[in-house]
Amino acid sequence: MGTTQSSSRSAGRDSGPHNTSHTSNQSVESTSSRGSSSHNSIHSSAQHLPPHAEEEVSTDDEYNYYHGRRYHKTSSLYMLPNDSEEVDRLHTQHYIFKAALEKNIHVTIPPNGRVMEFGCGPATWTMDMATEMSTINFVGVDISPVYPTAIFPRNCNFYNEDFLKGVSQPDSTFDVVFQRNVTCGLTFENWQQVMKEAFRILKPGGFYECVESDITIQNAGPQTNVVFEHLRLSMATRNVDPSIVRSLDRLMVATGFTDVHVKEYCVPVGDWGGKVGQLWQQNMFAILETVRPHLAKAAGCSETTVQEVVQAMYKETKDYRSHQVVYAVYGRKPVSPAQ
Template sequence: MTSAFFFNNIYYNTCTQQHFSIKALFDGNILSSVLNRLPPNAQVLDLGCGSGCWVMDMAIDYPHFQFIGVDMADMFPTAIRPENVKFQLQNILQGLPFPDNTFDFVHMRLLIIAFQKKDWPWVLSEIYRVLKPGGIVQLMESDFTEKTNVPIVEKFNNEFIKAMLDLEQDPWIGSKLSHLLEEQNFQVVELKEKYLDYKLPLNPISKEMLTNWKDAMLSIRPMLAHRFESADYNAVVDQYIDGITQAGWKVKLWALCGQKKE
């Protein structure tokens, strides 16, 4: 079994677990301010769609909408695909290959380690460009920077943050999204904040997301493993996950919608 196959399987499973956990946490795939602002035949773009779970789920719920999922990794479903869904291989940072004023709704979530800090304003400007006047963008990002009193959790999180900063990424991007949207001329129309509470006993959503977080940390081994010297990285991750529940760690998620001016 190749390392690429192992990574792809983790990535696919992580996307799937993540999707249904977030859907349960936020009581649906879209915030309440979105649907009443969309036309009955909405054109929808999902950026960084991964395995396509959000797109596929939405396409079944809204069969009169047309969906395009975009990702730089070809993890798209092939055997089963609703007729109102297309997928496209594309690196977002190379620009969105769509004309101005194409989409009614753009969805993008949990790309905190996909972009450098400098990329966020440009990506949001591209989203603004491809949205129709009055169109909506929905964003979601997390914050894993809350402090604990458990050494392994602090060590791992600090190394993760250092790695992100070395790559010129922004660990605190979630708290900045509202301001960034306003800078790109969006009107913020809804903001929701939710917490994943990892205090024992875990509720079903937190339990699923903790498994998802472990898989995510295993998938970024090249980014972190060398920071733990000669230690077995898998064992470090196991200790870290145990420490999270010991600490009763909380992770904050921001979900917000911005509307392009008419």
């Protein structure tokens, strides 16, 4: 299917910053230096273009509508919509992740165990897991009720809840808490809240797992650097720092989790990476198309300009053999407080 590469490391209670290897560290530095020069070029090419159009926002009792897309009303941080088009993308994205990582989860679920998914969305992961593991009980929660309400595996239950505010589950009742791809909607303080909530509902000895993508593209071309630099700027206006994915192990340790491990996957972006690379690129560009208004606002240029720069990325990902790092971070709630 593709050429995904992986590496692993562990986090101790006094763990500090980690680099998987000297080569990986050099790649990050190289990307950063190229990005600074190309960042200037987009402004010089866009300075004579019309300014970004005023935001087209409408609303009803339940949702906000922005540039023809539907968003949930109760959060201004999460940048992506919750309409049927986004549900379709999320369904596809689940199977892309499954193919790239070659698994749905890294921790072991005990027989007849209970699993909670924070931010389940349309519940593709939850239902896929429930179908594969019929003796396990799965629970999904999401602020947007886009999960199935009529037909789903009998060992699934879904609740319309905001896991940032706490879930309606008793203490110490789950064997595993899982979440994936929520970085673009969480501040540092949110991450602390979420990890504390996961710790609360986990049984002693239970596992917490996060799977998140680093938005810094490795071996990126100049236009790719431009696009993702403005994505970072847009997220920063919401007090969201996507680089936190590199520190999730330390946050877990600070929360009280033990036996914390990090598995890093280098996923190819583009045709050069085979089927996985093609699918990963398609999903990435679908996301960039969705957030195009936000990118234009951050860059101070028109959406047309953003679209042209994004289109230039297609060739770059092949020429530069770009890839993206996905982090799977997991740890265990101590069996006893003294552990």
